[in-house]
Amino acid sequence: MASQAGARSMSAMTRRLVVPLGLIGAIAIIVIGGAFLADREGAPKLLAIIYDLIGSHDRADELRQGIGDTTLAKLLLGGVALLVGVGGVWLFYITASAFVGMMKPNRQARIIPWVFVLPAVALLVVFLVYPTVATIITSLTVDGGFAANYGAMFSGPMIAVFRNNLIWLVVATGGSVFLGLIIAGLFDRVRREALAKTFVFLPLAISLVGASVIWRFVYVWRPPSQPQYGLLNAVWTGVGFDPINWIATPPINTYLLILIMIWLQTGFAMVVLSAAIKGVSIEVIEAARLDGASERQLFFRVIVPIIKGSIITVATTIAIAVLKIFDIVYVTTQGRYDTDVVANRMFLEMFVFFRDGRAAALAVVLFIAVLPVMFLNLRNLRTQGIGQ
Amino acid sequence: MTARPIAAPPLKPRVRWRPALLRSAPLKAAVILICVLWSLPTMGLLVSSLRRPEDITQTGWWTALLNPLGSDWTLNNYATVFGSEGLGTAFLNSLIVTIPSTIIPITMAAFAAYAFAWIKFPGRGILFTIVIGLLVVPIQMSLIPILRLYAGLQLNGTFLGIWLAHTAFGLPLAIFLLYNFISQLPKDLFESAAIDGATHFQVFMKIVLPLSVPALGAFAIFQFLWVWNDLLVALVFLGVGPDVRLMPTALSVLVGSRGEAWHVLTAGAFVTMLVPLAVFLLLQRAFVRGILAGSVKS
């Protein structure tokens, strides 16, 4: 409040001087700071100067030669990053608004929304809109152009890749939603609901890479003469079968990789659907009970249809994540043994086979696959009157 | 943590339905079974990371768990991953990447969301539609062009490059979530502020920000987990160089180069999970609220 009063009492003259200077300062900080951050040696250099200043020339020299401990330099880099990134961004908004505030009121009203919106929109254009266009162009011009790149989409191995993505889409999405629904319904009826939910929900915090390592360990195979330390094969041999190298055995391996995704995403589905179930009005439930519906009928015939909207939303959300699946396949099989998916194939084409055109074509196919979801999304918004 | 919620209005509070608590034994057993099944894989990881390398491949981890006093426990594996396997550096790098990549998009998105929700300007509808449309554009689309763009700017392999990328990739969801929240704030607040002669900036700072803390927090957790756990963006824009490795990259490199060394892998995987698990357990409520704000449709 005090600062507000101070700002108001500031004379017009000083304001006219301070605000442009502030704006220049903000831009300077962002530019200089950005350049410093783009310099890979920036942090050690800066730290070396600081060491020199405090009289520790030995450590400064060590750093310049690249042998000193760079942990401190890293921390310095993080500090500067926070200062420049966060401070600079804030300074921009503050001074730009103040700058606009000095203009005539009707011009202010026209410009201020753009000050608020432009930084975000500019980043989106550079990082998402332009690349989308560029990728489409790459897929049409590089590595033999349209015919070669999109023609390759219909070759044998590539069809297997798309088939796998389809299996992922159906099984991972369906599995997560179904299990999430069942578990939400079950857990709704026990006392320690929150605790029980935490168990199922927890994997959501684990990275896909971490989860892949966890499950690789579950699927480990050893020759029959050796002890089975993988959980799945221990159980499997325990009931009398020969151990199976699960990861390398199609077609079951794809489903076992999907299981990792289901393990992660069920918690998400459960939380959302559980909230939806709790939103079902008590009158409806009572009415169904009075009609003599069993608990199971009540759940599947009454509650599920009512929360259909939530189920669809959860399913589309998971479906988009599943379509783009990369990490699990990359870490467990790298697409071997008939488990390849589009995103992994794309990475392979780009960084192992050096065929950017093929990789771009795969990205475009992926994009086309999610387009319907995008339109659905937009129609949803339109009906709610958002963005008019 | 991959599912990013998509368009849907926030949850409307209704009368809560409380079903009769079925205290039947089968139900209880099913619930406990589900909880155990869900935790078994992680349990195996944790137990194995505390065993000696020789033991891990000789007996299943459950034997150690069933006979905890007769087994040799060790913290050596953790010393190894932090020392010679370089996970300590990766940990620091992950923090340096994640914190700005969380705060910057929130700031930008909050300003944009406020403008979209409460300021009328030409092109608002179109612009907002485009932003929402970008929610589903696969990151894969951006990889090659941004890699080329960064090549000219020499941003590949720099932290600045990955901050910008994560900020941009996080913006559509951030704007969408914050818009959902900010647009629901009571209209009277803004009208009385306008009568007082407050500028949009003052309204944003004094009214919108303080009231939006729950939504900001929820998105912060989202973005934090997303960036911390990301592999693809880090792999492409930062690479796997020892000085810029992040936790997931370091772990995937471990899988590649020490694929047989389960003592290192299990400890490494558990270390990468520590921060997200802590964030998650501490802030679970806000996280759930964030998910619901984005995707429940009643």
Add this chain to the structure above:
Amino acid sequence: MAKRNWWLTAVVIAVVAACGGTTASPSPAPSNPSASGTPSATATAGATEAPAAAVPTVPTGYTELDAALGADKPYAGKKVGIQTQWISGEGANFTAAFADFAAATGIVITNEGIGANHEQLLKTRLEGNSPPDLAMLAQPSAVVSYGQDGKLLDIASFMDPTKVNGDFSKTIGFLTDGSHIWGVPYKVDVKSTVWYPIKAFEAKGYQVPTTYQELLDLSDQIVTDGSHPWCLAIESGGATGWIATDWLEDAVLRTAGIDAYQRWITGDLKFNSPEIKTAMDDIAKVFFGNGYVDGGTTAITGTDFRTAMDPMFTDFTNPGCWMQKQATWFGPDFFPDARNNPGTPSQYKVGTDVGIFYFPPIDAAQGKPVLGAGDTLLVPVPANGGEVRPEVKAVAEFLSLPEGTENWIRAGSAISANEKTPAEWYAGAYKLKVANDMLTNATSFGFDASDLMPTVVGSGSEWELLTQWINGGGTSPTTEDVLSQIDASWPTTP
């Protein structure tokens, strides 16, 4: 006082940040990632150190190198980073190889060891305009294609091509395309080697086989004696299959001969030809031999290659497996006791406990061919097309000399690609002596074919399909299916 210091610091920070800004964007300042992750891998200039050992003592004729070794140390304090796939033990060996040179010149040389994903990262850095100063790569085909894309400096532009051709007469051909030399061979590995437990062989009275038939007979004998002859495991993540390609290449050299082998590399001899099929049939005898591998084909494709020989050590007097065909880069660092306790050397010694024999000839008419592979040093064009700095050239020139590998050789673990390397350097180490003898006695030398073929085949379909072939026991898919599918993946445009 304290207040003034703080103020001063703040100002300097602003100035430095500004300077950092000017050097970073417009000028082609060499980018050089710091070595924070691997402090131990950096060799430093030290004025008080003992006189340098592995450093050329007479003028070499290379301008930058001779300047670097001058008394005034013109490049002291300059940094040169080399991206390699060498980490832990191998990384330490490589660092030792240039440590004396770094000390003598004051150049700060860093091994940026990556391990797995090294090739992917290098590709990203070259394409992404943030290349390392120098890099080592095992695939000559990739080196040449980077060169033709304008990513590399022509070696002939600063090193005398006549000398280079003379020093590397056997391998330089893979790195040239008429007018350019895109890399300098650094290290070679012999791949036609089989590791075996010496004392257990003696105890059982087994003889080192000298023909392929003897090898198969010995294998059967070991099965009859109740054990498994082969330590054969090829699982290697996304690269699974490369060990199978080594087997196939050795067999092609031994049955079809070096000329057919070279035509096979260029694609003139198809995979689905009688020559390659014959070779497949020969290696099938080991891969699918009854009882040859504990756990059969599933174990071959499902076990990490680094652990292939582990069963040999569970009871070293009575091994669980007896022979591993693996290249000369293999060694005690990979034995299970050393692997499980990083930093402590293995208790088993190469030469007394574990020996190496030559993978025997199949068809006597083809003589005694040797399959090898190697690492190539390449010099990337710096960011935004700048000039390669003289200290970088000096390091490249040094690494091309025998002295550039000397310390690694003396550690008993490397063979220099430079053919002028004195043979007595190898004499002390059993592994190197055996490998060097093989090279000397070789009637022909084949460079790893999969590393020379287009990467879509040599690092893609061939790996994948041979793995499927082994998984399916050689029948589903059939040998013919596998070979014709590899042919189908051969790119139509280079």
